Amino acid sequence: MSEIQINTTQNVNINFTQAAVGERVVAHVIDLVIKIVYCVLIVLFFHSLVEDSESYYSLDGWSKTAIYIMILFPALIYTLVLESLWEGQTIGKKIVKIKVVKIDGYQATFVDYIIRWFFRIVDLNMLSGFVALIAIIMSEKAQRLGGMSSGTAVISQKQKVRISHTIMEEIGVDYKPQFPSVIQLSDNDMRIVKETFVIAKKGKDVDTLNKLRAKVEQVMEVKSDKETIPFINIVIKDFNFYTQNM
Incomplete structure (x- = not known):
């Protein structure tokens, strides 16, 4: 695996192992499955609640859409929330043992995670992730567009620790x-x-x-x-x- 050099706040360089493309894909798939399972379960649960509700079925299309957006919103912000709370990791990243770090040696901020999350629209949702794949392969530090914009990269944590x-x-x-x-x-x-x-x-x-x-x-x-x-x-x-x- 390639290495990424991070300049710390004490002006010294430390080398970390870049997360492999395969590791990032596996982490993404795990997170995607978790979000899909949540969406399916919450929709089924919601339908069971309103099954006999005349007030729900009397709503117009916009109102119904707003309700679905609200109940599915946690899946939308899943990555943003977990990376912010778990210092650059989601459930998928924890399982695969990779994490997001700042390449300037500072701790990534909430704004950095927002930028990464926002660029997922282009990186991962357009062309089925092809944009992110090309960006990672072409980037010196294996960054997708969200990583380049936020000054972050994804590293592996699989080194043997003594x-x-x-x-x-x-x-x-x-x-x-x-x-x-x-x-x-x-x-x-x-x-x-x-x-x-x-x-x-x-x-x-x-x-x-x-x-x-x-x-x-x-x-x-x-x-x-x-x-x-x-x-x-x-x-x-x-x-x-x-x-x-x-």
Whole structure:
């Protein structure tokens, strides 16, 4: 699978695996089935309620259409609501383990999800999704038109996760922390720090390591005389010490 490079808010690059076209199609089909099942069930239920209702059958066509729009509206906004609540995922995306992310490193906003949802009319509903398929294949970051317009992309979450890939770090029971101000970092800050640190250290990217160190020192309001790699190692361990004992 191809990779997508995302520039984080700390001005460092992290590579993620792009969601494959097949994964996105499967997620879309799962979500589509869920919406169809909902529509069928809610219409059958509604008909059972109004089966003997003279007032309903006396309504004009516009009124009946308005009622159907109201009861089917949840299916219409299904993707928008779930992606907003679940940080870029729907039920289909959760099952397939893919999610929507911003390519500039920031958290996607409700406006971003609205843009993606609005462009579904062109991307997925016109020509049976052919427009979206062509856009994904031709785009450098595998984006459909909605992704290009909102600055978002879809990544895979299927990487094997070990403790070294999370913010968790093994520390001994007698560990002594050195930087109390590390608690100024949030869980998300530490996740970015550790992901960047692991990638930069593996690639021997000294420039990125130095930028990361400078940013960490700035946020923590400390200045250390330790070498960069040992310093960041200690910061990660200290963070785990304080968060595990709070």
